Amino acid sequence: MSVSPLRVLAVVGSLNKNAVTRVVIDHVAGLLRQTDAEVDVLDFLKEPLALFNPDSFHAAEGFDELRSRVERADAYVLGTPDYHGSISSTMKNFLDHFWHEFAGKLFATIVASHEKGLTVTDQLRTVARQCYAWTLPYGISFTEDVDVKDNQIASQALKDRLEVMVRDVRVYGTLIARQRHADLAAAEACFLARYRK
Numbered sequence: 067m068s069v070s071p072l073r074v075l076a077v078v079g080s081l082n083k084n085a086v087t088r089v090v091i092d093h094v095a096g097l098l099r100q101t102d103a104e105v106d107v108l109d110f111l112k113e114p115l116a117l118f119n120p121d122s123f124h125a126a127e128g129f130d131e132l133r134s135r136v137e138r139a140d141a142y143v144l145g146t147p148d149y150h151g152s153i154s155s156t157m158k159n160f161l162d163h164f165w166h167e168f169a170g171k172l173f174a175t176i177v178a179s180h181e182k183g184l185t186v187t188d189q190l191r192t193v194a195r196q197c198y199a200w201t202l203p204y205g206i207s208f209t210e211d212v213d214v215k216d217n218q219i220a221s222q223a224l225k226d227r228l229e230v231m232v233r234d235v236r237v238y239g240t241l242i243a244r245q246r247h248a249d250l251a252a253a254e255a256c257f258l259a260r261y262r263k
Contacts, residue, residue, distance in 0.1 A: 093219055118163055142174070161193050171242065
C-alpha cells in the first residue's frame with residue numbers, strides 16, 4: 067500500500083511569541099510542502115493546550131480534533147527550546163496527551179540550544195521509544211543569534227542540515243508509514259499487532 071502524500075505534524079514547543087523554534091519549524095514546514103508533503107503546524111501559542119490531567123484530558127475542549135490531527139500524521143517534527151537541559155513544559159505537555167497515536171511513526175527532533183541540545187534530543191528519543199515510535203538517528207540543534215537572526219535562518223550550515231532532515235523525513239517517513247499501514251492490515255506477529263482494530 068502506498069502512502070501519498072506524507073502527512074507531517076510539525077509542533078512548535080515554545081510559547082514565546084518571538085521563539086526562534088517557531089522560525090525553524092515554519093522553515094521546515096515550507097521545505098516539506100515543497101516536496102508535496104501535507105504539513106500541519108501545531109503552535110500552542112495560537113492553539114493553547116490545557117495542562118495534562120489523566121482524569122479529564124479526553125473531555126477537554128478541542129481534544130478530539132487535536133487527537134485526530136495527531137492520529138492523521140505519519141511523521142512528527144518536534145521543535146523545542148532547551149530549558150535547563152530538558153524539553154520545554156509545552157512540548158512535554160503535548161507528548162503527555164498522546165502515546166498509542168505515535169506508535170510505528172517517525173519522530174524528527176529540532177532543539178534551540180546554547181549547548182548542543184543532546185540531553186533534550188535524548189529525552190525526545192526516549193518518549194518515542196516508550197511510545198513504540200521511530201526516530202531519525204540524529205537531531206538538529208541550533209543557536210539563537212548565530213543560526214537564527216531577525217526571524218529568519220541566518221546560517222547556511224543550519225539551512226543545509228534542515229534540508230537533509232527534510233529529505234530524510236520524506237524518504238524514511240514514507241517508508242515507515244507504508245510498512246506501518248501494511249503491518250496494521252496484516253495478521254502476522256509484529257510490534258504493531260496490538261494496535262490493530
